Amino acid sequence: xxxxxxxxxxxxxxxxxxxxxxxxxxxxxxxxxxxxxxxxxxxxxxxxxxxxxxxxxxxxxxxxxxxxxxxxxxxxxxxxxxxxxxxxxxxxxxxxxxxxxxxxxxxxxxxxxxxxxxxxxxxxxxxxxxxxxxxxxxxxxxxxxxxxxxxxxxxxxxxxxxxxxxxxxxxxxxxxxxxxxxxxxxxxxxxxxxxxxxxxxxxxxxxxxxxxxxxxxxxxxxxxxxxxxxxxxxxxxxxxxxxxxxxxxxxxxxxxxxxxxxxxxxxxxxxxxxxxxxxxxxxxxxxxxxxxxxxxxxxxxxxxxxxxxxxxxxxxxxxxxxxxxxxxxxxxxxxxxxxxxxxxxxxxxxxxxxxxxxxxxxxxxxxxxxxxxxxxxxxxxxxxxxxxxxxxxxxxxxxxxxxxxxxxxxxxxxxxxxxxxxxxxxxxxxxxxxxxxxxxxxxxxxxxxxxxxxxxxxxxxxxxxxxxxxxxxxxxxxxxxxxxxxxxxxxxxxxxxxxxxxxxxxxxxxxxxxxxxxxxxxxxxxxxxxxxxxxxxxxxxxxxxxxxxxxxxxxxxxxxxxxxxxxxxxxxxxxxxxxxx
Numbered sequence: 001x002x003x004x005x006x007x008x009x010x011x012x013x014x015x016x017x018x019x020x021x022x023x024x025x026x027x028x029x030x031x032x033x034x035x036x037x038x039x040x041x042x043x044x045x046x047x048x049x050x051x052x053x054x055x056x057x058x059x060x061x062x063x064x065x066x067x068x069x070x071x072x073x074x075x076x077x078x079x080x081x082x083x084x085x086x087x088x089x090x091x092x093x094x095x096x097x098x099x100x101x102x103x104x105x106x107x108x109x110x111x112x113x114x115x116x117x118x119x120x121x122x123x124x125x126x127x128x129x130x131x132x133x134x135x136x137x138x139x140x141x142x143x144x145x146x147x148x149x150x151x152x153x154x155x156x157x158x159x160x161x162x163x164x165x166x167x168x169x170x171x172x173x174x175x176x177x178x179x180x181x182x183x184x185x186x187x188x189x190x191x192x193x194x195x196x197x198x199x200x201x202x203x204x205x206x207x208x209x210x211x212x213x214x215x216x217x218x219x220x221x222x223x224x225x226x227x228x229x230x231x232x233x234x235x236x237x238x239x240x241x242x243x244x245x246x247x248x249x250x251x252x253x254x255x256x257x258x259x260x261x262x263x264x265x266x267x268x269x270x271x272x273x274x275x276x277x278x279x280x281x282x283x284x285x286x287x288x289x290x291x292x293x294x295x296x297x298x299x300x301x302x303x304x305x306x307x308x309x310x311x312x313x314x315x316x317x318x319x320x321x322x323x324x325x326x327x328x329x330x331x332x333x334x335x336x337x338x339x340x341x342x343x344x345x346x347x348x349x350x351x352x353x354x355x356x357x358x359x360x361x362x363x364x365x366x367x368x369x370x371x372x373x374x375x376x377x378x379x380x381x382x383x384x385x386x387x388x389x390x391x392x393x394x395x396x397x398x399x400x401x402x403x404x405x406x407x408x409x410x411x412x413x414x415x416x417x418x419x420x421x422x423x424x425x426x427x428x429x430x431x432x433x434x435x436x437x438x439x440x441x442x443x444x445x446x447x448x449x450x451x452x453x454x455x456x457x458x459x460x461x462x463x464x465x466x467x468x469x470x471x472x473x474x475x476x477x478x479x480x481x482x483x484x485x486x487x488x489x490x491x492x493x494x495x496x497x498x499x500x501x502x503x504x505x506x507x508x509x510x511x512x513x514x515x516x517x518x519x520x521x522x523x524x525x526x527x528x529x530x531x532x533x534x535x536x537x538x539x540x541x542x543x544x545x546x547x548x549x550x551x552x553x554x555x556x557x558x559x560x561x562x563x564x565x566x567x568x569x570x571x572x573x574x575x576x577x578x579x580x581x
């Protein structure tokens with residue numbers, strides 16, 4: 001994408017902003033005081049303007065930089081009277097390397113800064129001081145933005161709107177700016193702000209591997225044709241074997257092919273490994289979906305890796321001593337204690353029109369044998385039409401009709417209602433499903449209060465866990481092993497163990513249990529990651545989020561335009577209405 005501002009390098013005063021790489025014998029006698037004064041004059045002017053420019057370069061952190069330099073009496077961070085410091089040069093080098101993180105060097109003034117560092121300093125001392133002051137501002141602005149983007153991401157995860165400096169990290173990044181004195185300080189600061197997790201670092205390695213693959217010409221597409229399975233002969237089999245060898249799923253040394261056209265046992269196992277890495281049904285058959293995954297271009301895979309690097313930047317660096325990670329794109333839940341995985345299970349996530357969101361929150365309580373208060377949207381779409389078709393639907397499915405949404409609401413007789421006249425706008429009260437094996441929330445629900453009104457819960461529809469793709473819920477996450485998950489959550493509460501939990505479940509009455517030892521829930525959406533054995537894992541973009549995020553990552557944020565507001569989610573009454581403990 002072309003940058004909106006051409007690098008003219010001209011100050012508003014009409015002075016040429018030239019770079020500051022000058023031999024010692026030719027350097028202009030500029031003083032610390034003259035640079036500080038030039039910096040003060042520039043910032044005083046910037047304080048009066050809602051949009052600030054150094055020549056053609058937009059300064060995104062104008063007000064923050066004004067305050068920052070006022071507090072330090074306009075003493076520069078990056079430059080000296082003789083030119084830019086080694087830390088300044090290290091910053092420009094780091095900006096040039098931003099593409100390794102899936103970020104654009106242009107967002108951090110790289111064209112301007114790289115040219116600036118190559119040109120001579122002005123002969124006139126006053127002009128030179130102004131050039132140095134302008135360079136100082138652009139360097140600091142570049143640092144603040146790349147540091148913030150490494151720390152929390154370029155794109156706001158709630159609005160998917162690109163942003164310059166996130167309020168979440170602004171104060172810390174400004175403090176780190178003030179502490180930079182050497183190239184080592186700069187490198188250490190950026191390393192500490194960027195994710196240091198194994199997941200992030202290995203994703204960067206995979207991105208580099210794909211770049212090399214692209215530079216070498218990529219790979220040839222496997223020819224279309226009929227589904228291939230064990231025992232088939234086809235010239236396309238050799239293409240498949242070659243592709244799986246390149247991807248690391250087929251190891252010729254372990255099972256050399258005696259007939260390149262034969263779909264043999266070793267190839268079946270390689271196909272199964274590939275399918276597992278891509279979230280496909282592991283049947284060892286190369287049908288349309290497996291063929292499409294095999295033919296996915298390295299360019300497309302690279303984009304996938306880079307958007308997932310951004311998702312890594314969104315999550316907290318400290319996941320919590322005990323935490324749960326749900327990956328909606330992979331339909332999985334993993335529980336960790338001291339960074340060691342102790343539990344995993346398949347889950348069911350939101351349908352494409354009720355997508356499970358992305359955020360992190362602490363779990364506060366769980367409810368055993370919960371009621372299910374039917375949300376208005378589900379009532380209108382799914383339940384009310386069934387009531388109208390079958391007068392006994394409420395009784396057969398263990399529903400109660402209550403006279404309102406208060407806890408004290410009384411049970412009503414549905415037989416007294418003329419259901420032919422009822423519509424969502426005049427529904428007489430609310431529906432509540434009694435606890436039991438039929439309950440839509442199953443036997444246990446897990447609450448972590450959040451703005452999206454989603455939670456974890458059991459489900460009576462166990463057969464859905466047999467599906468490979470499991471996007472069937474209204475946004476909440478249905479878990480396959482609710483008892484095991486509850487035991488993990490309550491493991492440090494001496495009043496709870498498996499025997500007591502099963503006793504409460506058997507009693508059939510609702511009971512709320514507070515979570516006394518923190519468990520943080522991270523709802524994520526990773527379409528790429530590196531697995532436990534070091535294998536690259538790719539998943540289908542079920543919510544079509546990758547392309548939207550890719551566009552946002554490659555869009556220059558507006559300087560003065562606020563991000564769009566996030567639409568408030570529909571409230572789920574099962575988060576708010578709880579029985580007494």
